[in-house]
Amino acid sequence: MIDLRSDTVTMPGRAMREAMVTAEVGDDVLGEDPTINLLQDKMASLLGQGAGLFVPSGTMANQVAIKTHIQPGDEILIDQDAHIYYYECAATAVIAGGQFHCLKGDNGILSPEAIAAAIRPPDIHQPPSRLVCLENTHNRGGGTIYTVERTTSITKLASSQNIKVHLDGARLFNAALAARTTVKELTGGVDSVSICFSKGLGAPVGSVLCGSADFIAEARRFRKMFGGGMRQVGILAAACLYALDHHVERLEEDHENARRLASELAQMDGIQIEPEQVITNIVIFDVAGTGLDAGSFSDKLATEGVLTIPFGPTTVRAVTHLDVRAADIDRALEIIRHFLKSSAR
Ligand SMILES: *Cc1c(COP(=O)(O)O)cnc(C)c1O
Numbered sequence: 001m002i003d004l005r006s007d008t009v010t011m012p013g014r015a016m017r018e019a020m021v022t023a024e025v026g027d028d029v030l031g032e033d034p035t036i037n038l039l040q041d042k043m044a045s046l047l048g049q050g051a052g053l054f055v056p057s058g059t060m061a062n063q064v065a066i067k068t069h070i071q072p073g074d075e076i077l078i079d080q081d082a083h084i085y086y087y088e089c090a091a092t093a094v095i096a097g098g099q100f101h102c103l104k105g106d107n108g109i110l111s112p113e114a115i116a117a118a119i120r121p122p123d124i125h126q127p128p129s130r131l132v133c134l135e136n137t138h139n140r141g142g143g144t145i146y147t148v149e150r151t152t153s154i155t156k157l158a159s160s161q162n163i164k165v166h167l168d169g170a171r172l173f174n175a176a177l178a179a180r181t182t183v184k185e186l187t188g189g190v191d192s193v194s195i196c197f198s199k200g201l202g203a204p205v206g207s208v209l210c211g212s213a214d215f216i217a218e219a220r221r222f223r224k225m226f227g228g229g230m231r232q233v234g235i236l237a238a239a240c241l242y243a244l245d246h247h248v249e250r251l252e253e254d255h256e257n258a259r260r261l262a263s264e265l266a267q268m269d270g271i272q273i274e275p276e277q278v279i280t281n282i283v284i285f286d287v288a289g290t291g292l293d294a295g296s297f298s299d300k301l302a303t304e305g306v307l308t309i310p311f312g313p314t315t316v317r318a319v320t321h322l323d324v325r326a327a328d329i330d331r332a333l334e335i336i337r338h339f340l341k342s343s344a345r
Contacts, residue, residue: 001305001306001307002305002306002307002324002328002331002332002335003307003323003324004283004306004307004308004318004319004320004324004332005307005308005309005317005319006199006309006319006321007171007199007200007254007281007319007320007321007322008198008199009321009323010199010200010202010321010322010323011202011323012202012203012204012239013202015242015246016202016203016239016242016243016246017239019238019239019241019242020235020236020238020239020242022238023035023234023235023237023238024234025232025233025234025235026232026234027231027232028054028229028230028231028232028233028234029224029229029230029231033231033232033233033234033237034234035234035235035237035238035241036054036233036234036237038237038241039052039054039208039237039240039241040052040053040054040208042241042244043195043208043210044210046183046184047183047184047187047193047195047210048184048187049187049192049193049210049211049212050210050211050212050213050214050215050216051210051211051212051213051215051216051217052208052209052210052216053208053209053210053216053219053220053223054206054207054208054233054236054237054240055194055206055207055208055209055223055228056205056206056207056228056230057196057198057205057206057207058083058168058170058194058196058198058199058207059087059088059091060207060223060226060228061194061195061196061207061208061209062083062084062088062133062166062168062194063088063091063092063095063096063226064209064219064222064223064226064228065166065192065194065209065211065219066084066092066095066096066098066131066133066166067095067096067219067222068192068211068215068218068219068222069130069131069164069166069191069192070096070097070098070130070131071097071130072096072097072098073097073098073099073127073128074097074098074099074127074128074129074130074131075098075099075100075101075120075127075128075129075130075131076092076098076099076100076101076130076131076132076133077101077103077110077115077118077119077129077131077132077133077163078100078101078102078103078132078133079102079103079104079105079108079109079110079134079135079138079141080102080103080104080105081105081108081138081139081140081141082108082133082135082138082140082168083135083139083140083168083170084133084135084168085100085102085133086140095226098131099127101118101129103115103118105138105141106144107138107141107142107144107277108135108138108139108140108141108142108144109138109141109144109145109146109150110132110134110154111150112150112153112154112156112157115132115154115157115158116157119161119163129161129163130163130164131163131164131165131166132154132158132163132164132165132166133165133166133167133168134146134151134154134165134166134167134168134190135167135168135169135170136151136167136168136169136171136172136175136186137170137171137172137174137175137178137280137282139170139171139282140284140311142277142278142282142283142284143171143174143258143278143279143280143281143282143283144277144279144280145175145178145179145279145280146175146186147179148179148181148185148186148188151167151186151187151188151189151190152188152189154188155188155189155190156189159189164191164192165189165190165191165192166190166191166192166193166194167187167190167192167193167194168194169183169186169187169193169194169195170194170195170196170199170207171196171199171200171280171281172186172187172193172195173195173200173201173248173251174200174251174254174255174280174281175280177248177249177251177252177255177280178255178279178280183195191211191212191215192209192210192211192215192219193209193210193211194207194208194209194210195207195208195210197239197240197243199321200247200251200254200281200321200322201240201243201244201247201248201251202243202247202321202322202323203236203239203240203242203243204236204239205236205239206236206237206239206240208240247322250322251281253326254280254281254320254321254322254324255279255280255281255320256326257281257320257324257326257329258278258280258281258282258283258318258319258320259275259278259279260326260329261278261283261318261320261329261332261333262275262277262278262283262285263275264333265283265285265333265336268336268337268340269289269340270287270289270290270291270340271285271286271287271289271290271340272285272286272287272288272289273285273286281319281320281321282317282318282319283317283318283319283320284311284315284316284317284318285315285316285318286314286315286316287314287315287316288314290340290343291343292343293310293313293314294310294311294312294313294314294315294316295310297310297316298310298316300339300343301335301336301339304335304338304339305335306332306335306336318332
């Protein structure tokens with residue numbers, strides 16, 4: 001099986017597991033896990049923030065951040081395809097009591113102009129605009145990125161209006177590689193940022209939320225409230241630290257594989273994709289021209305040995321990652337070519 005469903009399917013390898021076995025641990029709810037503390041400090045410094053907080057998932061990182069930033073009845077400006085809006089079970093409505101004001105970004109990427117136009121005037125009838133959420137890279141946008149300039153122009157605008165900015169940086173290292181910059185530059189003055197270790201970085205579990213020391217102190221209380229206070233969890237942080245040391249630069253390989261997949265797919269009958277838009281590890285293509293909907297395309301391709309995810313009525317997503325080699329992409333392309341020929345008959 002060539003599993004291109006998501007970069008979350010990566011398996012922790014032997015060396016990562018060995019790092020986990022030998023990790024020094026302590027009670028992290030009491031702040032005493034040295035490996036967790038090391039990871040949190042390292043991430044805060046990498047991201048240019050005051051402090052960091054380890055949480056079990058990217059969803060919890062985002063929702064703890066939102067809960068810390070807003071009050072019930074506040075409005076959050078966000079792209080309509082953002083993970084926080086699309087894939088987090090309406091957690092923000094349930095937990096923080098926030099209302100989303102959805103904007104349509106350019107493949108998920110918002111402009112400062114669109115945000116400026118959506119900020120509410122002071123008006124007794126309207127909710128106050130309090131938070132902007134960005135996503136870099138943008139998952140449903142096809143791994144698109146916010147550049148340093150774009151992020152900075154948005155954070156400047158927001159701070160001039162007394163609005164906070166949270167960055168869902170689940171794949172921020174992918175963005176930094178594609179933009180030939182650092183994750184620190186890409187945070188461009190945001191008030192909080194989350195990064196996932198269980199995506200392309202290949203750790204089994206974990207995200208880190210970063211922000212100012214005061215923000216993180218408050219977020220720590222909400223993490224406990226959400227049930228995310230864990231004990232000897234340095235075992236997991238050890239996997240994340242291993243990933244930071246060994247799996248960041250190699251993301252470039254995933255980008256290369258994704259670019260090749262996209263440019264070859266673009267030449268196949270019935271498939272539509274703009275390969276120049278694929279700059280990280282996410283490949284979204286339209287299969288309408290094959291006469292199949294996304295679900296049946298994906299199901300049938302799975303029986304041939306390539307796993308993908310139906311993403312829209314006729315769009316399918318393939319993601320490259322740590323456990324997919326260049327040769328697997330060749331093989332996947334061969335299978336797809338053959339599959340298209342046989343289904344055209
Ligand atoms: C995967 C992902 C998350 C977090 O997902 P979890 O499964 O909760 O870890 C958040 N944002 C984006 C953009 C993601 O792709």
